[in-house]
Amino acid sequence: MPSIVKPPVAHPSLTRNELGLTIRDYEGAMSTLCAGCGHDSITAAIVRALWEMSTPPHRVAKLSGIGCSSKTPAYFVSAAHGFNSAHGRMPPIATGANAANRELTYVGVSGDGDSLSIGLGHLCHAMRRNVNMLYIIENNGVYGLTKGQFSASSDVGSKSKKGEANVMSPIDPVLLGLSLGATFVARSFSGDKGQLVPILMAGLAHRGFAMVDVISPCVTFNDHEGSTKSYLYTRQHLLHATETDFVPDAREIVAEIAPTGGTNITMHDGSVLRFTRLPEDYDVTDRQKAFSYLKQHPHEVVTGIFFADESVPEMHETNHTPATALVDLPYAKLCPGAAQLQQLQNEFR
Amino acid sequence: MLSRINDFAIKLANVNGSGSASANGLIMQAIFRMGVPVSGKNLFPSNIQGLPTWYEIRVNKDGYTARALDYDLMVAMNAQTYARDVKEVRSGGYLLYDSSWPLEKDLVRDDVNYIGVPLAHMCNENFHESRERVLMKNIATAGVLIELLNIDRDVVAQLIEQKYGRKKGLHESNRKALRLGADHVRANFPCPLPFHLQTMNANGDKILIDGNTAVALGCVYAGATVAAWYPITPSTSAMDAFKMFCERFRKDKTAGEQNYLILQAEDELAAIGMVIGASWNGARAFTSTAGPGISLMNELLGFAYFAEIPAVIIDVQRVGPSTGMPTRTQQGDILECAYASHGDTKHILLFPANPAECFDLAVKSFDLAEQFQTPVFLLTDLDIGMNDWVTPKLEWDDSYHPNRGRVLSAEDLEAIPRFYRFMPENGSAVAPRTLPGVSAKGSYFTRGSGHNKYGGYTEIPDEYREVMDRLLRKHKEAAGFVPGPIVEKRKGARVGIITVGGCDAAVREAVDILAEQGTPMDYMRIRAFPFDHPVEAFIAAHEYCYVVEQNRDGQLRSLLILETSAPKEKLRSILVYGGFPLSAKHVLNAIAPEMKTVKTVETEELDAIHR
Ligand SMILES: Cc1ncc(C[n+]2csc(CCOP(=O)(O)OP(=O)(O)O)c2C)c(N)n1
Ligand code: SF4
Numbered sequence A: 001m002p003s004i005v006k007p008p009v010a011h012p013s014l015t016r017n018e019l020g021l022t023i024r025d026y027e028g029a030m031s032t033l034c035a036g037c038g039h040d041s042i043t044a045a046i047v048r049a050l051w052e053m054s055t056p057p058h059r060v061a062k063l064s065g066i067g068c069s070s071k072t073p074a075y076f077v078s079a080a081h082g083f084n085s086a087h088g089r090m091p092p093i094a095t096g097a098n099a100a101n102r103e104l105t106y107v108g109v110s111g112d113g114d115s116l117s118i119g120l121g122h123l124c125h126a127m128r129r130n131v132n133m134l135y136i137i138e139n140n141g142v143y144g145l146t147k148g149q150f151s152a153s154s155d156v157g158s159k160s161k162k163g164e165a166n167v168m169s170p171i172d173p174v175l176l177g178l179s180l181g182a183t184f185v186a187r188s189f190s191g192d193k194g195q196l197v198p199i200l201m202a203g204l205a206h207r208g209f210a211m212v213d214v215i216s217p218c219v220t221f222n223d224h225e226g227s228t229k230s231y232l233y234t235r236q237h238l239l240h241a242t243e244t245d246f247v248p249d250a251r252e253i254v255a256e257i258a259p260t261g262g263t264n265i266t267m268h269d270g271s272v273l274r275f276t277r278l279p280e281d282y283d284v285t286d287r288q289k290a291f292s293y294l295k296q297h298p299h300e301v302v303t304g305i306f307f308a309d310e311s312v313p314e315m316h317e318t319n320h321t322p323a324t325a326l327v328d329l330p331y332a333k334l335c336p337g338a339a340q341l342q343q344l345q346n347e348f349r
Numbered sequence B: 001m002l003s004r005i006n007d008f009a010i011k012l013a014n015v016n017g018s019g020s021a022s023a024n025g026l027i028m029q030a031i032f033r034m035g036v037p038v039s040g041k042n043l044f045p046s047n048i049q050g051l052p053t054w055y056e057i058r059v060n061k062d063g064y065t066a067r068a069l070d071y072d073l074m075v076a077m078n079a080q081t082y083a084r085d086v087k088e089v090r091s092g093g094y095l096l097y098d099s100s101w102p103l104e105k106d107l108v109r110d111d112v113n114y115i116g117v118p119l120a121h122m123c124n125e126n127f128h129e130s131r132e133r134v135l136m137k138n139i140a141t142a143g144v145l146i147e148l149l150n151i152d153r154d155v156v157a158q159l160i161e162q163k164y165g166r167k168k169g170l171h172e173s174n175r176k177a178l179r180l181g182a183d184h185v186r187a188n189f190p191c192p193l194p195f196h197l198q199t200m201n202a203n204g205d206k207i208l209i210d211g212n213t214a215v216a217l218g219c220v221y222a223g224a225t226v227a228a229w230y231p232i233t234p235s236t237s238a239m240d241a242f243k244m245f246c247e248r249f250r251k252d253k254t255a256g257e258q259n260y261l262i263l264q265a266e267d268e269l270a271a272i273g274m275v276i277g278a279s280w281n282g283a284r285a286f287t288s289t290a291g292p293g294i295s296l297m298n299e300l301l302g303f304a305y306f307a308e309i310p311a312v313i314i315d316v317q318r319v320g321p322s323t324g325m326p327t328r329t330q331q332g333d334i335l336e337c338a339y340a341s342h343g344d345t346k347h348i349l350l351f352p353a354n355p356a357e358c359f360d361l362a363v364k365s366f367d368l369a370e371q372f373q374t375p376v377f378l379l380t381d382l383d384i385g386m387n388d389w390v391t392p393k394l395e396w397d398d399s400y401h402p403n404r405g406r407v408l409s410a411e412d413l414e415a416i417p418r419f420y421r422f423m424p425e426n427g428s429a430v431a432p433r434t435l436p437g438v439s440a441k442g443s444y445f446t447r448g449s450g451h452n453k454y455g456g457y458t459e460i461p462d463e464y465r466e467v468m469d470r471l472l473r474k475h476k477e478a479a480g481f482v483p484g485p486i487v488e489k490r491k492g493a494r495v496g497i498i499t500v501g502g503c504d505a506a507v508r509e510a511v512d513i514l515a516e517q518g519t520p521m522d523y524m525r526i527r528a529f530p531f532d533h534p535v536e537a538f539i540a541a542h543e544y545c546y547v548v549e550q551n552r553d554g555q556l557r558s559l560l561i562l563e564t565s566a567p568k569e570k571l572r573s574i575l576v577y578g579g580f581p582l583s584a585k586h587v588l589n590a591i592a593p594e595m596k597t598v599k600t601v602e603t604e605e606l607d608a609i610h611r
């Protein structure tokens, strides 16, 4: 039997999405993470986002690497196939899976160790390929599962639980994504669901690689004074770059669209992403501005969608594959047959 | 010297990057078209320009085309290796050199005949551009060889026409260069040489193809849609060929859609990850690589083994360890592939011996990988992969249907109360799998961590063991489905010779010579691991067996000792691992000291190691 299963009691008052499913239909097994772990809040936000998007649960493919964060795909959407891969290797596995079947909704979950150390190269190349997927880094600035070593996102001066200070400068996945040409770059905070859920939805709707760095405090190894990824530190330094409210396609006609002053981006699937309260000089379609905005706010955790570009072809488009999944091609279409082989061999004489 | 028809060996010594490859290929192909059994071995350096490179051609009317090791004619066009090259000519043989410069005195042997043709001089006079002069020198050399060896001129003209017919300038230059060489040698030396060619009809409808091209074709015919790789010699041309065939056969002419996706990965860790991801989703996916790539893939190979995901890995072996000698051949990855990854793992290996088998076994790899939900290694090597071989025509049976293994459809899932991923059925050790996106009922969590037969996470010893023991049974079960060994028996044989892969031609030749010398031996070529019953039976039926392979440590022998009940004392290694393909002479010289009747043969190359 699967490790720990939740009692399947559905609350009668739970609302249903377009598919007639309740949020319960998007849940997974009971979490085995530490109570209060930021990763669990992200799991809840993923559940919410997929439910809001009315994504058929069995059409989701959830993948991860290794780490506390990477365990979480077991905790959402039990109806979906999951792939808890090897440390840092989720991007290539997701790339291959997506190559074979472009029709599923890919959700990748990773940690800062998984993505910024052992799997850094893979992350960079998945961005370059613009694999169509939502890629979440559950960033706690620490190796949780191996008990508290510094990760590549630990800030300089940040102290480990043992009291050691980190001396190396961090890798910021947002800056990395911006500089590598990633087509969707965002950051959020696991404790701010109101912001996180719409960002995840925007990422899901994005055509291409949507990287969301989610600051996710580790209560066990990174929530003491001296840590720069603790709840306390993050709450005090949090600053919203953009106020995001994602309205899915079908409900979008409602006259809730922002009046003026925002930038609207039409997503590939036709849905519209609405930005409100953007700073005067901030343009979500301008990569350079994102850099300078981050430069101008060096001491804050800036959250929001920094950059989004729907015009860049994703992996399948650059490879001119059919609109439907490669796995669905009948064998007869793939095998040239005996007559062709016969003819071809004239060239080998 | 007595006249010898269709039975000789020549070696061409060149400088890498000087354009000799196309002239060498031309000669080889012309001989093939004359219907004469022939082989061409390219012994090339890991270098783009400047280092020595050789090309060996062996012609043999009886079909023995493994390396000869002694040469009737040396075409010495590289001053760097002149001293070594002169030594390799058989006594009474010939040496062709460029007489634009005088022949160095100490390189003269009195038992060798010299043929000097002022090739550089002629080309400088007749061609104006410097690059053309260098390239055409090779073609002029081919012209000389046409006369010396009596290569059919019409066949050559036809080849030139096919290759350059559409490029008028090149066509004319090639014809002119050929003429220059031919005219000069005809006017100055008695042509042809005592050993030379005569048209025959031994090639039937055989083809001339390299193993990498054949593997690629196999992957196309097997229906592979996703390929992931990282460039590495000697496997690169396999993916190049796959791409070429896909562009030809898999592109929807009207919509322009490509029914395949080739991913050039960031490294081999990613390449195998992509293959596993695609296979998890139900695609036939493969990677092609060499030893260093397999080393990197180890982590995820263990994952695929434990999580039971199909994967096809083509390993075109080269000389290791480490970077080793990237352009030289070896069979050094047998053990690495058999047990790739940490923990208890065991994989399925297939060993083709020539390009025709590369094609067949590439297809078989996909069937086995999906049937047994596990990685399958197709182990070829540089010699098979990159050299052109005269090989039986590839055959395809249109009634072939891919064996996708047990995959439950949405309807299948409807019919059962609940799906558990690792529950075997019908007495087989294989458990049916489901594909993502098909049905919520089939969903499960793929993991490389401890799991029980239900697919759930576990750290309970019994539950873990149950899964591991089934994986072992699964591997054993595969023995009944992999291609069995090729066995050839001889009357009166008490001793056996076992070999694998590309050693085939040389060992068969040795076995024939041994029989002629009154020492009959039985022959077995292993084609797969796990070993099926006939492998063990063969060893049991002989007093002892030689195991001929191309690595230092006797890896096939080790695997036989580990995985059969054969006692170690019964298996004697004959090992050739310098990086050049095997010759029958290596085998004979290794056996001679133990068998009074067997004669040794003199060669310039190092003898085999015999343990
Ligand atoms: C090849 C390999 N090396 C090391 C490990 C050990 N390991 C497991 S999780 C982990 C770090 C996880 O950190 P992170 O990705 O930040 O996840 P977190 O636990 O913090 O969520 C390490 C080093 C491993 N599983 N595989
Ligand atoms: S160790 Fe930290 S990251 Fe891991 S589960 Fe506990 S709180 Fe979460």
Ligand SMILES: [Mg+2]
Binding pocket: A067, A111, A112, A113, A138, A139, A140, A141, A142, A143, A144, A151
């Ligand atoms: Mg972490």
